Structure formats: structure tokens, C-alpha cells
Amino acid sequence: WGDHPKRRFVVNDWGSYEFTVSPLAIRKFEQKFGYCMKSEDFVNAGLYNNSYKVPSPQYRDWIDFINEFVTAFGHRCVDLIHARGKKAFVFYNDHWIGLEPWGDRFKDIGLDGIIDGVFSGFETRKVAGTKDVKVRELRLHPYLFPTGVNGAPSFLEGGNPTLECKTYWIDIRRALLREPVDRIGFGGYLHLVCNHPDFVDYIQRLAQEFRMLRSLHDGDLPYTADLKVAILTAWGQLRAWGCCGHFNRGNYYNEVMESVSGLPVHVSFISFEDILQGGIPADTSVIINAGTVDDAWSGGECWANPRIIEAISEFVNGGGGFIGVGEPSALRHGSQYFQLAHLLGVDREIGLTRAFNRFQFDIAVKPHFVLRDLQSEPDFGVEVGNTYVLDEETQVLKARGRSPIITTRDFGRGRTVYLSGHKYTPDNVRLLHRAIFFAARAEEQFGAWLPTNPNTEAAYYPRHGKLVISNSTPDPQATEVMVPGGASVHVELEAYGSEIVEFNRAV
Amino acid sequence: WGDHPKRRFVVNDWGSYEFTVSPLAIRKFEQKFGYCMKSEDFVNAGLYNNSYKVPSPQYRDWIDFINEFVTAFGHRCVDLIHARGKKAFVFYNDHWIGLEPWGDRFKDIGLDGIIDGVFSGFETRKVAGTKDVKVRELRLHPYLFPTGVNGAPSFLEGGNPTLECKTYWIDIRRALLREPVDRIGFGGYLHLVCNHPDFVDYIQRLAQEFRMLRSLHDGDLPYTADLKVAILTAWGQLRAWGCCGHFNRGNYYNEVMESVSGLPVHVSFISFEDILQGGIPADTSVIINAGTVDDAWSGGECWANPRIIEAISEFVNGGGGFIGVGEPSALRHGSQYFQLAHLLGVDREIGLTRAFNRFQFDIAVKPHFVLRDLQSEPDFGVEVGNTYVLDEETQVLKARGRSPIITTRDFGRGRTVYLSGHKYTPDNVRLLHRAIFFAARAEEQFGAWLPTNPNTEAAYYPRHGKLVISNSTPDPQATEVMVPGGASVHVELEAYGSEIVEFNRAV
Structure with a gap:
């Protein structure tokens, strides 16, 4: 034309x-x-x-x-x-x-x-x-x-x-x-x-x-942990499970949303306006904020509102979880670039404070719940880079050079996790899955119907007594799936395949 | 303490x-x-x-x-x-x-x-x-x-x-x-x-x-092309050859300044205030702006002043050169992120216009003056990434994926060069050296006293008739040095070494 x-x-x-x-x-x-x-x-x-x-x-x-x-x-x-x-x-x-x-x-x-x-x-x-x-x-x-x-x-x-x-x-x-x-x-x-x-x-x-x-799904719902993830953006529910079209690769929000779309957790989308109007919904376990500075997904100027900072700080302090991906809560505003740096314990150097020396962190040596299924070093695609930790209360699980890329921090009774990027891959899906349960302090719920092999995923339908195990890779996979109570089942899957295991009675 | x-x-x-x-x-x-x-x-x-x-x-x-x-x-x-x-x-x-x-x-x-x-x-x-x-x-x-x-x-x-x-x-x-x-x-x-x-x-x-x-230097000055480079920052002369201390690796401005410190060109430092007060000095051949958004080196809010944009556009249109490194002229202001995108023909996607499709450039296949001495693919250390070209008038010399990293563009009678980063290495020193002469439309001056081997550099003192050739690498090097008039001399240098070649009469 x-x-x-x-x-x-x-x-x-x-x-x-x-x-x-x-x-x-x-x-x-x-x-x-x-x-x-x-x-x-x-x-x-x-x-x-x-x-x-x-x-x-x-x-x-x-x-x-x-x-x-x-x-x-x-x-x-x-x-x-x-x-x-x-x-x-x-x-x-x-x-x-x-x-x-x-x-x-x-x-x-x-x-x-x-x-x-x-x-x-x-x-x-x-x-x-x-x-x-x-x-x-x-x-x-x-x-x-x-x-x-x-x-x-x-x-x-x-x-x-x-x-x-x-x-x-x-x-x-x-x-x-x-x-x-x-x-x-x-x-x-x-x-x-x-x-x-x-x-x-x-x-x-x-x-x-x-x-x-x-x-x-007829007369049944897949087993889902009692855990509600709220994805916080400037759009909230109006653009739930949406971006600007098909999959926008490399966009942290879209990559995170794709990973979450198959996880056994309840998901909702909330906006800053929702928080201002009615507070953070009481049943929220973990808030995820993923995006780059100024975009609608991270929230841009919405982060200038102190009532938002108060509400989320109070939520985490009271035991809630917060996961930030990429440039969560980022805004050129005040002395923090990540407006929730006090929760995450991580902030990002954008070039104006290079004269400031930063805390020289050590990588945590103890195996951490969040990392347990990583099959290789984390690959988030594009990482935001130039991140730094505030002090020793931030636990650095992985770093690239002097930039932490996976961190956790306690804040009051709650927990935060920071990821310097995200790319939809089996390893990263599992990492995010674990991060959600860790942030929610729900590690003990994590094992139910979990395949040990992160290249596979499982969904259990209790009324039908059916367990579906799927393989999202082009190679055959084998896995154990943890059955609540301590048993496990062994499953072999062909490339891209899925299998059903039937249980005689609902577990 | x-x-x-x-x-x-x-x-x-x-x-x-x-x-x-x-x-x-x-x-x-x-x-x-x-x-x-x-x-x-x-x-x-x-x-x-x-x-x-x-x-x-x-x-x-x-x-x-x-x-x-x-x-x-x-x-x-x-x-x-x-x-x-x-x-x-x-x-x-x-x-x-x-x-x-x-x-x-x-x-x-x-x-x-x-x-x-x-x-x-x-x-x-x-x-x-x-x-x-x-x-x-x-x-x-x-x-x-x-x-x-x-x-x-x-x-x-x-x-x-x-x-x-x-x-x-x-x-x-x-x-x-x-x-x-x-x-x-x-x-x-x-x-x-x-x-x-x-x-x-x-x-x-x-x-x-x-x-x-x-x-x-006694009674002599090293041969210098009739070419004046003005490094434009918010500080100008007050922080000439300065940053915030010793070498701040990874900072585009500092890396560029280090590379320029040994080049056979005249260098001055100008500020935006200088341009507002007295215009761009008449003897300026090429302006370099290197830095990241909002920092004093790229210029931050100074780029919001339309008189600055006018002055530099007029300068380039009239035959001047402009080299932008990293995020030159970057500011969240108006519809351009690089406020000189109209000169550079390059801009950067910062996440707010990902829904905009960008011009699908081809890499220039003809060998280009600027690239001639590159010994391997360019390595700028950290590149800003997510760059794009405005249209086909921007000549893309090198790209990383879909992001151009070395480009040139004509604007009126002048030329611009964009580099998506810079790191002080022999290859990049030579690249910048060539970019300066290209932007100044002074390619014919480039060969004088130039060593063919980019791992070496030369300075000629005409009154003494002495040519110093130095080796900035830990390996022995050999090079020809082009003598004006068409001849050349062959020089062997030990690791980190320098040699002097004497000419009987001043060339």
C-alpha cells in the first residue's frame, strides 16, 4: 500500500x-x-x-x-x-x-x-x-x-x-x-x-x-496451591494477559506473563489505581512487578505516589511477598531508582551516582530453595545490568560480574525476590515458580504434584483422579512426579508429548 | 574508621x-x-x-x-x-x-x-x-x-x-x-x-x-592534522580531561576521552552554556558527545533547549561533523529520545514505543573508511542496545542483531557517526580516530604519519625530524608508517616499546 x-x-x-x-x-x-x-x-x-x-x-x-x-x-x-x-x-x-x-x-x-x-x-x-x-x-x-x-x-x-x-x-x-x-x-x-x-x-x-x-476441567479444577499472585501494572485487569499483540519477546512483563500462564497458582492483574481505591486485595500472597522504567508494565509515574509505596511496604512488612523483575518500581524520582529498593535491597545505577561506592556483596554459598532446579547458569536473555545491593541484608544468589541478578531479602515478616530479567524457558519457569513460593513463604506447599524434571510440568485434577504430565521440549524426557504424602510416580514422555497417570481414588 | x-x-x-x-x-x-x-x-x-x-x-x-x-x-x-x-x-x-x-x-x-x-x-x-x-x-x-x-x-x-x-x-x-x-x-x-x-x-x-x-616538545609541536575536536558536556572546560577521579571504566565519556588523549588532533571541551553564549567555535571540525542519558557527560536536561538543537543542526548542516557515543543527546523529551536523532539517523527504543515497527536496515556491504583497520568484530564492552535507524539514509556499518552499533549519515553538507559504545582498546582507538576524520570530511589528511598496524601509534616532530612509534600492547609489533608524499618506513617494536626514526630533514 x-x-x-x-x-x-x-x-x-x-x-x-x-x-x-x-x-x-x-x-x-x-x-x-x-x-x-x-x-x-x-x-x-x-x-x-x-x-x-x-x-x-x-x-x-x-x-x-x-x-x-x-x-x-x-x-x-x-x-x-x-x-x-x-x-x-x-x-x-x-x-x-x-x-x-x-x-x-x-x-x-x-x-x-x-x-x-x-x-x-x-x-x-x-x-x-x-x-x-x-x-x-x-x-x-x-x-x-x-x-x-x-x-x-x-x-x-x-x-x-x-x-x-x-x-x-x-x-x-x-x-x-x-x-x-x-x-x-x-x-x-x-x-x-x-x-x-x-x-x-x-x-x-x-x-x-x-x-x-x-x-x-468438567466438574473439576486443577490442583492449585492456596497462593494468589497479583501482577501489578498501570493497566491492571483491563489488559489482563495482554501486552500489545502477540508475544513480545524480550519484554520482561510479557516473558513473565507467559511463564506464569502455566503455573499452578491463582493469578490476578491489579493496577495502581486498584491499590489506591481499595488497597491490596487481602487474599494476595505475592505481587509481581516486571517491566522497564517508565513503561506501563512496571508502572512509570505511578511509582511517584507515596501511598503506593506505603501500601506495598505495609503489605510486605505484614508477611506478603514481592517479586521484582527487570526494572521493577523504577522511576527517576528521589534518591531511589527502584522506588521499592528498600524492600528489594537492590537498586540500579543509571549513571548519575557512579561516584558512589557500592556494597561489595558475596554470593550466598548455601544452596537456596529458589535455585534448586536450575540445570545451568541462569540465562535471562537481556539483563538490566548495573544493579547493586544496598547492604548485607540482601542475599545475593547469583550475580553477573558485580551486578546481582538473583537476590532475596526479608522485610518485616515478608520476603522479596529480585530477578534482573526473565526469559520464558523451562529453567526460568521453574525459577519463577520457586521464587513465587519462596516469596509467599509457602515452600512446604511447593512439592505437591511437582515433576522433579524442570523440562516437564504437571497438573492434577483431583475429582477425576488424573495427573497430566507434559513435556515442553523437543527431546524425550523422564521425570518423577511428587505425590502428596511422600510417594512419587515415574513418567516417560516423548518429545512435545503428554501423558496421563490415573489414580484409583482422588488424592 | x-x-x-x-x-x-x-x-x-x-x-x-x-x-x-x-x-x-x-x-x-x-x-x-x-x-x-x-x-x-x-x-x-x-x-x-x-x-x-x-x-x-x-x-x-x-x-x-x-x-x-x-x-x-x-x-x-x-x-x-x-x-x-x-x-x-x-x-x-x-x-x-x-x-x-x-x-x-x-x-x-x-x-x-x-x-x-x-x-x-x-x-x-x-x-x-x-x-x-x-x-x-x-x-x-x-x-x-x-x-x-x-x-x-x-x-x-x-x-x-x-x-x-x-x-x-x-x-x-x-x-x-x-x-x-x-x-x-x-x-x-x-x-x-x-x-x-x-x-x-x-x-x-x-x-x-x-x-x-x-x-x-622543545621548540616543536607534534604533527597534528588541521582538525579540531570539541568534546561537548554539561561541564565543558571546567572539567576538561576529568571525570570524577581516576579512569571510570565502562563510562562512555571517560573511555572516549582516554582514546582521544593520544590522537593527533586538537581537542577542546565545550559546554552547552558555551554554545548558548557564543555559538559553536568557528574552528570546530567535529563535536563528540558521549555518555548515558541524564548524565553530565551526555548533557541531560541541557538537550531540552531548542537553541542547542538548532546550533548543532546548523553546524552539521554547514559541513561540521558530529559523533555520538552511547546515548548522545539522550533525554526523555518530545518524540526523539536522542534529541539529535535527526542528525544521527539513529535513535533508541527505551520501552515506550515497542509497538512501533522500525526500519529494517541492511548492513552496508561496501568497505567503509571508518572500519578499514578493524582487526576483529567491534567490541565496545557494554553497548546501549535497542538502537534503531530512522530510514535508509542512515548507513549501517555494523549491527548487533537488530541494533545498529556503527552508523553514519549525511546531514546537509556535514556528516554524523554513531557508535553504540566505546571501550579504550587499540581497535577502538583507531575506529574513533577514523570516525573523527570521516566526520570532518578529512579522509585525505588521515594517512599522514599513520602506522598501518593499529596496535601501534606514531607522533612526528617536524622541527626535530623525529618520528616516535609506540607499541601499546604486551606483544612485539611491526608496522609501516606512512610518510607524507607516499613513502613509508618499517618499524619493529618490542612489547610496550617505542622507537624513534630520524629523518635527515624535516618532512
């Missing part, structure tokens, strides 16, 4: 409201909110209001305004469809602004179902967790297009659609073990699969596996 | 005026400047006014105030010394606040000499360039202490004071080839050298080499 071939896309953000601006909308907005949106409210010095930006109060109002309009207008459309005896589905993918499926008004539209084309676990949870629709559908990849939507030569010479599908499926599967969807599908040109009988065979097996997984 | 053994020093900054604050000084300051300094002017949200901070107008006033006092009081002290027939020297090292040897008032103190304990080239230039004293002395390292001031076990078991001294000397020597000092010395306990006869022998040879180098 005339774009430069080296830059076909300019902005790729599914949650950006830039396209909803019109003179009429601006006038109607002013009638409702009593003030007029200015160009700069949208342009934002050229950064616009993409999902990585902390939303301004004005932008939140605008989202609310458009959401109200789309809900009312969408409801009228759905009514017309229903009046003709048809069902109304929506594609929760490239652009769904105004719908806000995780918002309060979504139920008022009256949609029958929601469909999303997904590659990963966090997207699966986004669909699975959407309330108030009868049908949640995943559209799998590769699309039946010659070239995949991510540029892979899926059905072209050199493509391997079966392997491609498998690599997405293993990530989707671990999320489906936690929370089900109602159906799966494909989109595109069916004739493309003719020359790929292995793909057709694989999809048949995948569909059987999907139906089996879905059936496990 | 009761400090924690793991953190013996809290702040190590030789140029910080925190220790000059007293109630009397604050009252006298108010009498002179008409306003009262507040605690926060000094505390600065816990960052204090260390050298890495962009100095506030108030802090500049305070420096001026203390400098005036120290100059007057120092002058009285020096007069007393002179009245007794003695000479007055000052140690330009750990803490010299108030003296400001590169400031305008220094001459008024009337000191006879200045002494500095140095490890490196930039420190040597700091001493060599100090005006208005008769004697400039370098105190060499290792100090004759059991343990060196940098913690090396110099004269203890396991120490190697000779090798240590050599490694410092090669960096000092290349600076001395550009600008001489008057004498060298050592400090400490003389008996420590008794058991190190090799050290005594080496120092004898070093002293001979020093005297020879000094003599070359």
Missing part, C-alpha cells in the same frame, strides 16, 4: 485508541466529561497512547467513553443478529478497541462467543479468562496461509507446519491445563494442507488431546 | 563541593548572589552534586563562590610561602574543590607547580594542559605502598610492580606524545623497591624515555 518495503508496519498495537478519534467523538466526549481532549492528549509528544505507555487520566476517560459507545452500539448489532436466529462472535485479535473484553461492560454487548488467533500461553489465558460469553475459541497457528502471519514459510517450500504448530501448542497446552477454552479452530485456505498429510494427522491428534484436556 | 568493610568508601568524587557547605558560607553566598542556597540544592534527592550530575545554575554559582574564596585565600597562603623563599605546589588529585585548575581564576593563586598521581592518558592531559604554573608533575603508579591505591598487591607477594607500571605508562606515554609535562615522580616508602631490582631498572629506563619524549 505504498509503505516502504523495509517498514511495512508503523505501529502494531491492538489496544491503541488512536483510530477512534473524530471531531464528533471529541464533542460528545466534552459533553459527557466536561472537558475537551486536546491533540496532545493523543499525540503525546509522538509516543501516542500505545499500550506500553502509562495511560493518562484523560486517556482512561477516552477509553471509557469509546467503550461505552461500542458497548451500546455493539449491543444493538448483536440484537439484530439474534433477531435473525444467528449467533454473534467477535474476533479478539488485531484490533478490539472499544470492546474491552476484560472490562465491566463487556457482558452488556451480549456476544455469544469470542475467537482469538494465538501463539502462546498468555494469549490462551486471555481468551480462557474472558467472562460472559458461552464460547471461547482459540484459532491455532500456522494459519492456512502460504506464509504465516509471523512471516514463517509455513506451507511454502522449506516450511514445516507440523513442527511450527507443535511449538505453539506446547505453550498453549500448559495454559489450557490451568484454564480451559471451549473449542479450537484454524483459518485460511484448506487446500494448502493437501500436500501435508503429516500436518493433517498431527492436527487430528492435537484435537484429541485438546478434547481430553477440556474434559479434565 | 568504622565503615563497613564491604563498603569502605561511600562517595569517591574529586570534584564534588558537598564538603564546602557551612552556615557562614551560605550566609556569605546569599550576600553575594542575593539568594539563599537550600539544603535540597546540595542534597538533590540523594544524588548530591557529584560530577555525573548536570550542574544546576545554583550549584554553578556555589562553585564560583567557593572558587573565588579559595583563590583569594590560596593567594595569601602562597604569598606567605614565597615570602619565605619557598615554592608552592598543589596536589591536583583526591580533592581539589575550590582550586578549579582549568578555571579562569587559577592563575591568580600564584602556584609554582601542580602534581597529580595518574594512571592514564586523560589524567596526563589534564595535568599537561593546566596553564599558569611553571611545573607540571606526574606522580606515577604504583605508589611505593605495599598495596596500590587501586588495590593491586604491588609490592606484596604476588605483585608485579614493573608490569603494573608499564601498563599505566603506555597510556600515559601516548598522551605525553601529544602534550608534555615537566617532570615525573613517585611517592611512598622507598625501601619497598629494595627487593625489586627489575623495578628500579625499569624506572631508570622509563625516566630516560620520559626525558627523551619531553625533549621532543
Whole structure:
């Protein structure tokens, strides 16, 4: 369409409201909110209001305004469809602004179902967790297009659609073990699969596996530790299990969210506004804050509010856990860069205080609960670097040169963990899994239904008495799975495979 | 002194005026400047006014105030010394606040000499360039202490004071080839050298080499291209060839300054204030800006001033050169992070616009002048990462993954070069050397007295007809040196060695 071939896309953000601006909308907005949106409210010095930006109060109002309009207008459309005896589905993918499926008004539209084309676990949870629709559908990849939507030569010479599908499926599967969807599908040109009988065979097996997984959730819930993780961002629930599109590799928040999407813990998404309005929910065990300075995921300017610092400090002091990843609570504000440095015991040198000498830490020599399953030295992909510890009360578990990369610290009755980065890998999933239980002071709950081999994961459905063990790697794996009470079962898994172990009676 | 053994020093900054604050000084300051300094002017949200901070107008006033006092009081002290027939020297090292040897008032103190304990080239230039004293002395390292001031076990078991001294000397020597000092010395306990006869022998040879180098400057100046480099920082001349103490490894500004300290170019240090007051000096060929966001070396908030952007854009448009290293001109301000992104053609993603797709550059395949002497892939130590190019007018010479690390771009009649980091190594010295000549559009001047082997450097003294070639590596080296006119001379150098080639008549 005339774009430069080296830059076909300019902005790729599914949650950006830039396209909803019109003179009429601006006038109607002013009638409702009593003030007029200015160009700069949208342009934002050229950064616009993409999902990585902390939303301004004005932008939140605008989202609310458009959401109200789309809900009312969408409801009228759905009514017309229903009046003709048809069902109304929506594609929760490239652009769904105004719908806000995780918002309060979504139920008022009256949609029958929601469909999303997904590659990963966090997207699966986004669909699975959407309330108030009868049908949640995943559209799998590769699309039946010659070239995949991510540029892979899926059905072209050199493509391997079966392997491609498998690599997405293993990530989707671990999320489906936690929370089900109602159906799966494909989109595109069916004739493309003719020359790929292995793909057709694989999809048949995948569909059987999907139906089996879905059936496990019938009248049952997977065993989940009594442990609630709250992921704290500037967006909170409105962008739960969302980023700005598909998996944004290298983004700490997205990598953490992907890892968490398959863990046996309860997960919620909270915003700074939630904390200001109602405090930290009483059932929260561990808060995770992951991101880079100034972005919506770490929270940016929200960290300048002392009431936030007080609330989280009080929470941890009272026994709560806090896990910071990358640049948690980072803001150029006051004498701490990490505004929660007093909890984490770690801060980051950003170049203004290089003249300050830093505490010369030693690496903890005693084996630590958090590190126990690491198969090699930690690899977080990009680490933030230039971290330092405040004093000897920070326990440094791993460091890169003079920068600590895994630390823990007690604060009052609570615990904090700092990770200088995160990348979705089996080792790091297990590390984060352990960090969550450690921060929650719930180590004794950790062993239940845990596979000893971190390349495998397990989910137990107590009413069915069924244990699913899955292998997220391209190699065969063997593992023991710890059964509560002290026993264990041995399981052999083929590459990308899963197995079910049945227990005669619910354990 | 009761400090924690793991953190013996809290702040190590030789140029910080925190220790000059007293109630009397604050009252006298108010009498002179008409306003009262507040605690926060000094505390600065816990960052204090260390050298890495962009100095506030108030802090500049305070420096001026203390400098005036120290100059007057120092002058009285020096007069007393002179009245007794003695000479007055000052140690330009750990803490010299108030003296400001590169400031305008220094001459008024009337000191006879200045002494500095140095490890490196930039420190040597700091001493060599100090005006208005008769004697400039370098105190060499290792100090004759059991343990060196940098913690090396110099004269203890396991120490190697000779090798240590050599490694410092090669960096000092290349600076001395550009600008001489008057004498060298050592400090400490003389008996420590008794058991190190090799050290005594080496120092004898070093002293001979020093005297020879000094003599070359008698009535002569080393050949220098007609090319003036201005290093732009928030401090300018006041902190010329200074950082916050000895070599701060990893700091882009300090690494660049060290590399430049031995290059055959004219160097000056300018501040943003200089540009606002008098424009960019007319004889400037290339401006270098090196640092990280918000620090005094890159310039921080100074980049918010549109008059600075205009002045530099006009300078480059008119044929000037600009080299940016690390995060040049970086500031969270407007739609560019590098405020000179329009000149460099490069900017950096800091996490707020990840939804923006970036131009997919190709690496230039044609050999480029700037890269010609690279012996291996560039190693800048820590690179800033997440850089991107604006469009195809930026020529990407090297990249790390999808981040360009060496680029050039034409802007009007001028040229810019971007380097995503810098580390003082022979390869990088040569790269910067070439980048300067390229940015200055002075490639044809580059070859004069240039050694073909980048592990060696050369300085030619035309009146003496002497060419000094030095080897900054621990291995023997051989090189050709290009003599203007087309000839070349072959030179063999021992490890860390230097050789002199005499020409019968001045070339």
C-alpha cells in the first residue's frame, strides 16, 4: 500500500485508541466529561497512547467513553443478529478497541462467543479468562496461509507446519491445563494442507488431546496451591494477559506473563489505581512487578505516589511477598531508582551516582530453595545490568560480574525476590515458580504434584483422579512426579508429548 | 574508621563541593548572589552534586563562590610561602574543590607547580594542559605502598610492580606524545623497591624515555592534522580531561576521552552554556558527545533547549561533523529520545514505543573508511542496545542483531557517526580516530604519519625530524608508517616499546 518495503508496519498495537478519534467523538466526549481532549492528549509528544505507555487520566476517560459507545452500539448489532436466529462472535485479535473484553461492560454487548488467533500461553489465558460469553475459541497457528502471519514459510517450500504448530501448542497446552477454552479452530485456505498429510494427522491428534484436556476441567479444577499472585501494572485487569499483540519477546512483563500462564497458582492483574481505591486485595500472597522504567508494565509515574509505596511496604512488612523483575518500581524520582529498593535491597545505577561506592556483596554459598532446579547458569536473555545491593541484608544468589541478578531479602515478616530479567524457558519457569513460593513463604506447599524434571510440568485434577504430565521440549524426557504424602510416580514422555497417570481414588 | 568493610568508601568524587557547605558560607553566598542556597540544592534527592550530575545554575554559582574564596585565600597562603623563599605546589588529585585548575581564576593563586598521581592518558592531559604554573608533575603508579591505591598487591607477594607500571605508562606515554609535562615522580616508602631490582631498572629506563619524549616538545609541536575536536558536556572546560577521579571504566565519556588523549588532533571541551553564549567555535571540525542519558557527560536536561538543537543542526548542516557515543543527546523529551536523532539517523527504543515497527536496515556491504583497520568484530564492552535507524539514509556499518552499533549519515553538507559504545582498546582507538576524520570530511589528511598496524601509534616532530612509534600492547609489533608524499618506513617494536626514526630533514 505504498509503505516502504523495509517498514511495512508503523505501529502494531491492538489496544491503541488512536483510530477512534473524530471531531464528533471529541464533542460528545466534552459533553459527557466536561472537558475537551486536546491533540496532545493523543499525540503525546509522538509516543501516542500505545499500550506500553502509562495511560493518562484523560486517556482512561477516552477509553471509557469509546467503550461505552461500542458497548451500546455493539449491543444493538448483536440484537439484530439474534433477531435473525444467528449467533454473534467477535474476533479478539488485531484490533478490539472499544470492546474491552476484560472490562465491566463487556457482558452488556451480549456476544455469544469470542475467537482469538494465538501463539502462546498468555494469549490462551486471555481468551480462557474472558467472562460472559458461552464460547471461547482459540484459532491455532500456522494459519492456512502460504506464509504465516509471523512471516514463517509455513506451507511454502522449506516450511514445516507440523513442527511450527507443535511449538505453539506446547505453550498453549500448559495454559489450557490451568484454564480451559471451549473449542479450537484454524483459518485460511484448506487446500494448502493437501500436500501435508503429516500436518493433517498431527492436527487430528492435537484435537484429541485438546478434547481430553477440556474434559479434565468438567466438574473439576486443577490442583492449585492456596497462593494468589497479583501482577501489578498501570493497566491492571483491563489488559489482563495482554501486552500489545502477540508475544513480545524480550519484554520482561510479557516473558513473565507467559511463564506464569502455566503455573499452578491463582493469578490476578491489579493496577495502581486498584491499590489506591481499595488497597491490596487481602487474599494476595505475592505481587509481581516486571517491566522497564517508565513503561506501563512496571508502572512509570505511578511509582511517584507515596501511598503506593506505603501500601506495598505495609503489605510486605505484614508477611506478603514481592517479586521484582527487570526494572521493577523504577522511576527517576528521589534518591531511589527502584522506588521499592528498600524492600528489594537492590537498586540500579543509571549513571548519575557512579561516584558512589557500592556494597561489595558475596554470593550466598548455601544452596537456596529458589535455585534448586536450575540445570545451568541462569540465562535471562537481556539483563538490566548495573544493579547493586544496598547492604548485607540482601542475599545475593547469583550475580553477573558485580551486578546481582538473583537476590532475596526479608522485610518485616515478608520476603522479596529480585530477578534482573526473565526469559520464558523451562529453567526460568521453574525459577519463577520457586521464587513465587519462596516469596509467599509457602515452600512446604511447593512439592505437591511437582515433576522433579524442570523440562516437564504437571497438573492434577483431583475429582477425576488424573495427573497430566507434559513435556515442553523437543527431546524425550523422564521425570518423577511428587505425590502428596511422600510417594512419587515415574513418567516417560516423548518429545512435545503428554501423558496421563490415573489414580484409583482422588488424592 | 568504622565503615563497613564491604563498603569502605561511600562517595569517591574529586570534584564534588558537598564538603564546602557551612552556615557562614551560605550566609556569605546569599550576600553575594542575593539568594539563599537550600539544603535540597546540595542534597538533590540523594544524588548530591557529584560530577555525573548536570550542574544546576545554583550549584554553578556555589562553585564560583567557593572558587573565588579559595583563590583569594590560596593567594595569601602562597604569598606567605614565597615570602619565605619557598615554592608552592598543589596536589591536583583526591580533592581539589575550590582550586578549579582549568578555571579562569587559577592563575591568580600564584602556584609554582601542580602534581597529580595518574594512571592514564586523560589524567596526563589534564595535568599537561593546566596553564599558569611553571611545573607540571606526574606522580606515577604504583605508589611505593605495599598495596596500590587501586588495590593491586604491588609490592606484596604476588605483585608485579614493573608490569603494573608499564601498563599505566603506555597510556600515559601516548598522551605525553601529544602534550608534555615537566617532570615525573613517585611517592611512598622507598625501601619497598629494595627487593625489586627489575623495578628500579625499569624506572631508570622509563625516566630516560620520559626525558627523551619531553625533549621532543622543545621548540616543536607534534604533527597534528588541521582538525579540531570539541568534546561537548554539561561541564565543558571546567572539567576538561576529568571525570570524577581516576579512569571510570565502562563510562562512555571517560573511555572516549582516554582514546582521544593520544590522537593527533586538537581537542577542546565545550559546554552547552558555551554554545548558548557564543555559538559553536568557528574552528570546530567535529563535536563528540558521549555518555548515558541524564548524565553530565551526555548533557541531560541541557538537550531540552531548542537553541542547542538548532546550533548543532546548523553546524552539521554547514559541513561540521558530529559523533555520538552511547546515548548522545539522550533525554526523555518530545518524540526523539536522542534529541539529535535527526542528525544521527539513529535513535533508541527505551520501552515506550515497542509497538512501533522500525526500519529494517541492511548492513552496508561496501568497505567503509571508518572500519578499514578493524582487526576483529567491534567490541565496545557494554553497548546501549535497542538502537534503531530512522530510514535508509542512515548507513549501517555494523549491527548487533537488530541494533545498529556503527552508523553514519549525511546531514546537509556535514556528516554524523554513531557508535553504540566505546571501550579504550587499540581497535577502538583507531575506529574513533577514523570516525573523527570521516566526520570532518578529512579522509585525505588521515594517512599522514599513520602506522598501518593499529596496535601501534606514531607522533612526528617536524622541527626535530623525529618520528616516535609506540607499541601499546604486551606483544612485539611491526608496522609501516606512512610518510607524507607516499613513502613509508618499517618499524619493529618490542612489547610496550617505542622507537624513534630520524629523518635527515624535516618532512
